[in-house]
Amino acid sequence: MADDDRTRTSTEQRSFLTCATAVARLLGVEESAGEPGDLRARRLAHAVRKPLLERESMPEEWFVPLMAAAVHDPDPSFCRWFVEPAVYAFGLRRVAAALVDHLRNGTDAERAGAVRAWYSAHVPLRPDRSPLYGPGDGLIGAGRRCPA
Template sequence: MGANGKETTSGDPVRGFMALPGRPDDGKGLFLRCLEDVVRVLGLDVASESDADDSWTWETRARVALREANSRELVVSETACEALIRTAVYDPNPSFNRQFVEPALNAFGHRVVKTALLDYLRTGTNRERAGAARAWYWSALPLRLPHVRAEGQDAGSRPASDDTSEIVGEWREIALREFVSNDDLDVRRCILPGLSLWKSAYPSESHDLVEAAVAIARAHPDEYIRHRVEHQVRG
């Protein structure tokens, strides 16, 4: 099948990627509290949630306010950076969480953001581990918000270009072990898309874990995991 899920003329049975399913429990209340912190520490012009007609309306206003602040001039403190990353981790939408990762990246650089997400993966709750894996996808974005800067940084300056290869290698190892040892459905769903399933990506002592990860994914009762692994081992 082609990318649209229809069978190809060659008879190839491979389908396009399935969308990452929503979280079994989207934890909307936790996310909204994180978003309130972002609004507060960045001083965004958004009325309190209690003044909105409903939580969806308030969330939309807060997201729009952050997007507009990114396009003007946004000064991000260390506290605000932590709030942005935490909100990205708790955002139930794996596409919209990008808008919290990007200002943190542009203010403090890739190393700070990747290290924070690695900490969530290593020591967080299962919800936080899954959310960190969702947010990690965006942590390699180029710095393209010129009006966003860290507190104390001159206007127009950019974070130093840091070598993050060590952090990426550590993420890869921990994510592999987490996928094999943690049977939480959301954790496995969120880690798998960014997980290398080639032994050459790991030291020899981790090769057995790669085989175990592939076997777990292929035999998993979840359709998304079974579907995803076949694409990745071909890739």
Template sequence: MKIKTLEGSLTTNEDGTDARQVFMALPTRTDDDRRSFQQCLAAVFDVLGIEVGPEPAPGDQRRWNQLARVALRKACGNGLTLSDASFDVLIKAAVHDPDPSFNRHFVEPALNAFGRRRVRSALLEYLRTGTDGERAGAARAWYWSALPLRLSQVRAETSSTESPAAPDDPSALMREWRQAALRKFVSNEHLDVRRCILPVLPLWRSAYPPELHDLVDAAVSIARSHPDGYIRHRVEQQVRD
């Protein structure tokens, strides 16, 4: 039995123990625009009305970011009612967050309050029409859109047509994402875009319609011959899996 994770996959050995296949860590973004993320973070706390603390001292922005994430996590744990305006600022913060692990703190409340379909539709739109930085960020955030809905205390202020707790039927939206991501990986040479899309990109033909099978082969070929070590390492693990 195999369970895929952000850094690798867990495989059950014949004796029942777990063997971890470890992937290289996703490298730091080449166009890390932290100023944009700070603006997104400020918008989240302004719209949600959450107090974080004093403004960061010069050169101590990273520490304040950690405090902000803790404040958001505590607010979710205590119960949080999100206005419709909260959705856009949470997704934008998730897309602009330079950290591929901490961005889940913005995805998860949006997921639980507004539903998987709305979150994934928004990320798909960023992938299709955003800047290269936003496309990379959308791919990193997409990973967390598969999280189970465990924050029952986080709710939307107004009811929507989709119940967040309803069983997810990902087939149509997942197909759209896979096909759009495959096309972007092949056509877009931006390093961050390719690095971030690859971990959430199936590389087997059966995941796509016949007319895209040549693109799957092209994606594998591009990744295997790419000058970036992370991409070359990652593709071999995924193709082997």
């Protein structure tokens, strides 16, 4: 692996660690020190997954940290852990708009992350999956209706 590739990978992992740490702090989840950054970031992501889905509501200020964590998660299988609660809480339209913004204005890493997250944003919503789910058209989430 070339030095540039190692530096880029290290920077992306640090970004994901920063984002995962921000979400963990919002939830009051303790960060475990002493682990390598990529392992620590994955453990934090795992630790916040269930609490995010179990919440009955999410404050507005959580949207940006959730989307940042989703876009910076290097694993396409796990970025869903941030995208799905965001869709339930804030709706598909808002999540999709944020992802499109990353595609238009983000770094190369953020654009790649937005593409990975796009797939997860379109999973079917299930009422039994999260208390955040509310009646609606399935596009907005949390019972929010699209303004006329």
